[in-house]
Amino acid sequence: MEIRKSGRVHYVESKLFSARGGSVQGFTTRHEGVSRPPYNSLNLGLSTLDSPHNVEGNRSILARAFDARVEKLVTVTQVHGNDLLLLDQPNPDFSHFLKLECDGLVTNQPGVMIGVCVADCAPVLLLDPVNKVVAAIHAGWKGTVAGIVAKGVQAMVNLFDGRPRDILASIGPTIGACCYEVDEPVAEAFRNAGQDFEVFAQPSGDRKWRLDLAQANRQQLLRTGIAEENIEVCKLCVSCEKDLFFSYRRDKGETGRQMGFIMLKK
Ligand SMILES: [Zn+2]
Numbered sequence: 211m212e213i214r215k216s217g218r219v220h221y222v223e224s225k226l227f228s229a230r231g232g233s234v235q236g237f238t239t240r241h242e243g244v245s246r247p248p249y250n251s252l253n254l255g256l257s258t259l260d261s262p263h264n265v266e267g268n269r270s271i272l273a274r275a276f277d278a279r280v281e282k283l284v285t286v287t288q289v290h291g292n293d294l295l296l297l298d299q300p301n302p303d304f305s306h307f308l309k310l311e312c313d314g315l316v317t318n319q320p321g322v323m324i325g326v327c328v329a330d331c332a333p334v335l336l337l338d339p340v341n342k343v344v345a346a347i348h349a350g351w352k353g354t355v356a357g358i359v360a361k362g363v364q365a366m367v368n369l370f371d372g373r374p375r376d377i378l379a380s381i382g383p384t385i386g387a388c389c390y391e392v393d394e395p396v397a398e399a400f401r402n403a404g405q406d407f408e409v410f411a412q413p414s415g416d417r418k419w420r421l422d423l424a425q426a427n428r429q430q431l432l433r434t435g436i437a438e439e440n441i442e443v444c445k446l447c448v449s450c451e452k453d454l455f456f457s458y459r460r461d462k463g464e465t466g467r468q469m470g471f472i473m474l475k476k
Pocket of ligand 1: 385387388448
């Protein structure tokens with residue numbers, strides 16, 4: 211992964227994806243937007259208490275930076291579940307999707323930019339360069355327990371005849387194990403879901419663990435049959451990297467959202 215700039219937007223880009231061509235993608239940083247503190251400045255989350263006018267302005271900055279149309283920048287109302295929205299029509303009523311409650315989007319439509327808003331949770335992008343299908347997924351600990359990234363891969367396989375070995379995955383800036391302590395109910399939820407909690411969490415005291423959420427999602431992707439060399443994980447912790455990213459925990463809830471976004475080129 212590397213930090214790049216397009217238009218006004220500084221973003222982290224997956225080299226794995228860019229080497230294959232056919233899409234624009236990445237994870238935004240907080241720089242060069244129009245929102246004021248504590249949302250400074252490229253806050254892309256409409257669920258925050260930031261002025262909607264500023265968030266709209268920031269979404270326009272993002273769309274413009276990648277030659278996308280802002281009305282075709284599609285996000286949803288994220289609820290920490292595992293439902294996905296499938297966009298397989300060229301011209302639906304895009305404004306309608308904003309109210310839909312789900313946590314991931316899948317599309318085969320060029321020119322439609324799909325995105326998930328995060329501030330700690332893992333943003334995960336998928337690309338099937340053979341079938342030309344992409345996905346953007348929001349995976350906090352609840353979504354990860356509910357297997358949302360595996361569900362994203364399954365959607366690409368079942369709905370578009372994809373093969374896991376063709377699919378690439380990019381896990382963006384997430385809160386790191388350095389800053390993410392969780393307690394027993396979280397550990398239990400992972401174990402009950404049949405996930406190897408001890409593989410991606412380290413004990414840190416009395417019934418407490420440091421959870422590596424990006425690693426948890428990487429493990430889940432590996433189990434779907436995606437090749438190890440086709441998964442890229444960003445090493446940056448959003449809580450440690452205060453100048454680059456928003457972090458809900460660090461900023462005690464009063465903060466903006468960065469976005470993981472992807473669009474098939476026309
Ligand atoms: Zn950290």
